Amino acid sequence: MPRLLPADCLNEIFECLEDDKITLHSCLLVNRLYCEIAVRILWRNVWNFKYNLQYISRVSSSIIGTLISCLPKESKELLHKNGIFIVARTQKSPFFNYPSFCKVLSIHKIDQIIQYTLETQQSINNLRSMNYIKYLFSQEIFKMFMNQISSLKSLDYYSEESKNIQNIMIIYFPGAENCLTYLTELNCSSDVYPEFFYQISQLCHNIKSITIDFEDVISDGLIELISLQKNLKNLKLISNNYGGTENFTSSLTKSSLTLTRLIIMQYHIPLTFISVFKNLQELVLSFDYRDSFYDFNVLQYISFPHLKVLKFLFAIPRIDILIKFLEINGKNLTEFHVGDHDNSLNLAVAKFCPSIKILFTLFKENELETLKTILNNCQYLENIKIWCGDDYLNDKELLNVLVNHSPKYFHELGIFYCSINKSSIILPKELDEFFMNWKNRLTQESISLTIYKNFDGIGLDANLENMEIINKYMKMGLIAKFTTKEYDYFEY
Template sequence: MSCLLLADYLNEIFEYLEDDKITLHSCLLVNRIYCEIAIRILWRNVWNISYYKTHILLAIMKILIACLPNESKDLLHKNGIFIITPTQKPPLFNYASFCKVLSINKIDQMIQHILENQSHYINLNYKKYLLLQEIIKMYMKQVSSLKSLCYYSSENSKYIQNPITYFIGAKNCLSDLTELNCSSNIYSEFFYQISQICYNIKSITIDFRVIISDGLTNLISLQNNLESVTLKSDYYCRTEFTISSLVKSSLTLTKLKIVNYNTSISFISKFKNLQELILSSNANDYSHEFNQLQHITFSQLRVLKFLYARPRAELLIKFLENNGKNLTEFYVGHHDISLNLAIAKFCLNLKSLFAIFVKDELEILKVILNNCQYLENIRVWCGNGYLDDKEFLNVLVKYSSKNFYELEIYYCISSEILPEDLEKFFINWKNRKSKKSLSLTIFSDNEENFSLDMKNMEIIKIYIETGLIKKFNFLPVSNLFQ
């Protein structure tokens, strides 16, 4: 087999491993062909490595610094910035050129970490700004087609003298941008300039601060095919963002996420092609807006999530009556018995459900499991007056459909299930007609409470080895509403 043909095959295989950084990293050590292909995919989005420790992120930063052109290194040295890189020789690859995702904030955080540990530095803020600017210049010049830019105002980035769009190569680098995550208070010139370069951004996330820079609404209104918008704000800070800039995208917008956004959301009624609507607020249940929205049919809506507060139950039930039949995902973080009954009645095509049931609502849960024959995933609360985990697992085995395979349990205080009952659940699951392996996630801030002297964990490990459990995660409660 020729090297070119082998490379084509490997490239296709490695594309499937893009999110499996550990496996991709192991491929670097096989041979040069494996290394050249894997390194390009690894560095495509090098910041998407949430499980990495700080020291690994620092190592990535030092590699980027090693990739800086000589004129940038000379400038840093003239200003007293000396950072030890992995090797004094030129890097084997031009790692920065492989990047398709630029997170200015991740770079900024790592620079802060690196230089603050150098106590001998004088004019520390200026040096942090200088290093950040030289790295951004390198990206603009060496990356031919950036896909995603994350740029939130920070202590260092706000002192950049020129917008990043003024750096050499910026127009080519940014012209194919499809995702922008930014804060509203970045200097206006950035928004004005990028709106002259980028017309095909598909996803925009805006974190609203006290200041909303000129040019932001213009940037949004100029996009030709905007599909996803996320609006975030501190609910103590009322925004005056003009929603009219989104009207042009009323036909193309399919995903809308609103987090602590205090301006009225009645504008949602204009986006009839929405497929995904996520509302997340501790302070506002949006009941006033749902007086209008409850009567509107969104024929394409598939995903509806209320991550914290929800509208009044009667308004949400009416909304489900009009839209529930098309939903495949429904998340609601507040308990209401009438709402749970409405799920069983109107949401028959669900594949994923997060709802809260109390201990005496097992019969309602049975009805949902019987009626929702496409259900693949469920997330519930157990303990402290909510579902008894033993009783719940027994119901799940008996009444869930053959499509079901993913179980997520949040323990309010601690698990009460005994190891023998947990093992009985796995044995019964094994004997089901459906042979799908089970994915199990436990949300708790106290792993010891679930482990029961590690007996429950030992049982889980046994059934992972047999293949009955395909995946197991133990996650902190902070991940519950993500």
């Protein structure tokens, strides 16, 4: 009889599969031990499935069927009394109390699943009847969650992704206080009806992470919720709208000492409010145009003594202003990401950022000397991501510089191929020579290599001989890890 892995080992393995719902679901079918461990991880955030429409349809039916089977008797009777007859996945009692495993609730995804179920299983022609039935159905589902989840960790509520979400007063359901009091993460739209925010404001004062997608309306309830938080550490703001955020940003002043991570995406959010967050450790700004940084000049003289991570995913502020910012705040930076090119900025990194460990920046094909300067000055550098092809660096020249100039801690390289010309990609002989030279380095540090393919799917792995060389050095242990990824601007 084959020996089974211990439960704690299986748990660690299944934790790595949390985002792969298909594989994780298949683990349920192996044996009872696998099922008991995998089911808790699967249902922790069961709403996080990202597959084709056919798969989503099947999963939606499966989830709602399981939830119906878990409803208490009085809820089922109430639904039947109101003419709501939805076929459950099974008529038998469920093997587990699935709702109790949930640590993440997504209100809009639950709404979508219920909407889909009613449209496919109910013969309802009257819109009012449909809305009323959905209200009753949603109420019983959320009542069950509030009663069964001992301590919810994350709550998602995006209004634009649902069809007329009903105003369900979840805080008044039995068990809601235990369920919501220790909520640590909230992801929401700014225009969710105010009563929702007022409700959770009564219980949730220790939310650590909030993501807000700004719509045309910013709920007063959201502003109150923000102002009541005692330990807000992570904040992500997404806005495509002009103005209207002043009242909101003023509500953040109470979090001026606790906030350590701030991400702002898209446009039209004034940046001057950032100056109050003296304990920021990570700042990420993602704007398409340099004009969006019109008030960044206010920040150039502000000291953020704890700032370690600074990222500009697309456009960057005016160069002289950004360089001044680095002069004041670059000393403690360990990670810097810039999605635009400027040689003087790269030289400023070499001058003002000696502690950098992770760097993403752009070099033109004639700027190898600037790369050498960074490698020589930034002696703690461990990881660099660089574009190759077109007007940017040649990959062969890049690898030669890394062999001869990279500091002793360096061990991770990412190459973004932007060229559509296959001839610009390193030849097998040249690649082999790089690894041989790397092997002879004094540090004997193995290297991890990530290839980001261009829009045509071209990278050095397109050459079979290159892959044979990579496999050879992986077996030797010289390559610790080799990965290929699709081109993605938003990786951060």
